[in-house]
Amino acid sequence: MPGNHIILFLLWTVYCLLHSLLASIAIKIKLAVILGNQFRYYRLVYTIFAFVFLVYILYYQFSIETMAVFKTTMFSRLAGVTIALTGLVIMFICIKKYFISLSGLLSLVKEDSHSTLIISGVHKYVRHPLYLGTFAFIWGAFLCFPLWTVLIADTVITVYTLIAIRFEEDKLVKEYGNSYKQYQASVPKLIPTFRSVPVGEPRSTLK
Template sequence: MPLIINHIILVLLWGLFGILHSLLAAGWWKQIMQRWLGTHYKYYHFSYSVFAALSLTGVLIFQYSVESPLLYTVPVCVKLVLCLPALVGLLIMGVVIKKYFFSLSGISVFYKQQPPVVLEQGGMHRYVRHPLYFGTLLFIWSLFLIYPYLNNGLACFVITVYTVLGARLEEKKLVAQFGQKYVTYKKQVPMLIPGLFPTSG
């Protein structure tokens, strides 16, 4: 019974993380915080990033502290092959985070020079609209196939659902921000998986 309960808690924690992440990034919530915080609102993005990092760390600590059953055995040769997409996903995540750390983390509030708001269409954005999400999904699913424990599978499922829904919510904000320019971009480049037929959804 504790095994089942722990895995239910794990799913709930990942779900709560996704809900809070989306809520705190929502435009209507930011407007509320802006009215409440006043001039201190400029620190909201940075505080949000710190909270997201700490809560993510907490969920991961719980996930890997849970005793979880192995779903199937993976041959060593298969594990070695799967290391390649896992490393590619990790590399993509690293490149994107490094490139956009200044704006993604909110640390720019501590600098006088603010990063310009532009619609990025070069680099990996030529192949997929959300390269960070693609890299994340590639990494976590490859990791699950290498280490097919139930806790990893549940985490992958919840993260994937949240990522798809979150990407759609984010794109509504991007359309509002960049207008027809982003609508055209959506028709040319797939959302999450390179090579797929582009969709405006």
């Protein structure tokens, strides 16, 4: 059983590292030169690859034997369901709003698919609502199903995402300059304060 858990840890780690590698600017520049006009489909192909890999990891995670980290109670299950559902709602709002651009489908109908800064929705309260929703969902699920396999997955995803946010924000500052710096100063990273940002200040369409 410990061996299977180590493999699961490695699978999630590789998945996260591949995400960073394939999304890096250096790799995109090299592939843009190699693929030429076909590079417009890169994000769509990557999205399909990431989805298939994710399905495989989840299949492996649910297929191995594991043990509970702690015994659940009615309170922990209720708290878990509430937190997880809240996370799902936030994720749904973000994915519904940005699915076309994030998935790469925009490249099928529009050659210039660069992201823009906008002011709308949950981005008025937190800079990375999709990440916030993801954290709420996975840790809420852990309270409902406190298994070692779930804890391993949640820990890898959380640590990776917190590190990735720092690099992502550096990239956004380079891309949008002072506009994004003003946004950083006005809106919290992950914990919302529910103070709406005045119209005219920037908003990231990313995560």
